[in-house]
Amino acid sequence: MASAAATGETSLAPLFHRRLLRTGKHPSQGGPAGWQSLAHPISGYTSVDGLPVLVVATRRHSATAQLQVVRGHPASSQSPDGDRDRHLIPAASFNPHPQRALSIGGENFRFNTLANSASCRSCGKDDLGFGFVSVAIPPDGSDPDLAPNRSLCEACAESQARVAG
Numbered sequence: 001m002a003s004a005a006a007t008g009e010t011s012l013a014p015l016f017h018r019r020l021l022r023t024g025k026h027p028s029q030g031g032p033a034g035w036q037s038l039a040h041p042i043s044g045y046t047s048v049d050g051l052p053v054l055v056v057a058t059r060r061h062s063a064t065a066q067l068q069v070v071r072g073h074p075a076s077s078q079s080p081d082g083d084r085d086r087h088l089i090p091a092a093s094f095n096p097h098p099q100r101a102l103s104i105g106g107e108n109f110r111f112n113t114l115a116n117s118a119s120c121r122s123c124g125k126d127d128l129g130f131g132f133v134s135v136a137i138p139p140d141g142s143d144p145d146l147a148p149n150r151s152l153c154e155a156c157a158e159s160q161a162r163v164a165g
Contacts, residue, residue: 034063039154041070042130044096046089055087057094060129062116065091091129100132102161104152108135114151122156132157 037059045052046069055069066088091113100111109132118133119126134150152160 034061035059035068036062036129038129042096043098044094046093046095054097055089055094057130058086060091062127062129065116067091067094067113069094096130102132102157104157104160109133109152109157110135111154118151120151120153120156122152122160125153128153130154 038057042057043054044057045054047053053071055071057067057069059068060066061068067090069087069089070085071087072085094113096111096113102109111130112133114128114131114133116127118128118131120128120131128151131154132152136150
C-alpha cells in the first residue's frame with residue numbers, strides 16, 4: 001500500500017487544527033460550513049423508532065436541511081458537556097413543542113420548521129428555518145402555489161398578531 005505522501009494525498013487534520021487556532025472555532029460552528037445558531041433554542045421532539053424524544057434545536061444547516069439538537073429540556077441546551085449530547089436530525093423530523101399558534105386577520109398560523117425556499121411574506125427575509133406557516137397549506141405540501149406567500153418570520157407574525165389583537 002502506498003503512503004499518503006506518495007499518492008499526493010495530505011491529511012486535513014493540520015489544516016483544521018490551524019483554522020481552529022486562528023479562528024477559535026471548530027469548523028462545524030458556523031461560518032462557511034453553513035451552520036447558523038438559532039436566535040433562541042427551540043424546544044420540541046423528534047421520533048426515534050416511532051417514539052417521541054424531547055430535544056432542543058440550537059443550530060441549523062440550511063444546505064443540508066439539518067438541525068443540531070440536544071436531548072432533553074431547554075435548560076440542557078447550554079450543557080457544559082459540550083458536543084457529547086448534540087445530535088443531527090433532519091429538520092423535517094422536528095416538531096416544535098409546545099405548539100404555538102396565532103390568528104392574524106382571520107388566518108391561522110402555526111410555528112414550525114420552514115422549507116429553505118420559504119420567505120417571510122411581510123418583510124421578505126428568506127432562509128428562515130423556523131417561522132409561522134398558514135394552516136391553509138396542506139401538511140403534505142401538495143399545493144406548492146400556496147406556500148410562497150403563506151409564511152411569516154417570528155418577528156413579523158408576533159407584531160401583526162399584536163396589531164390585529
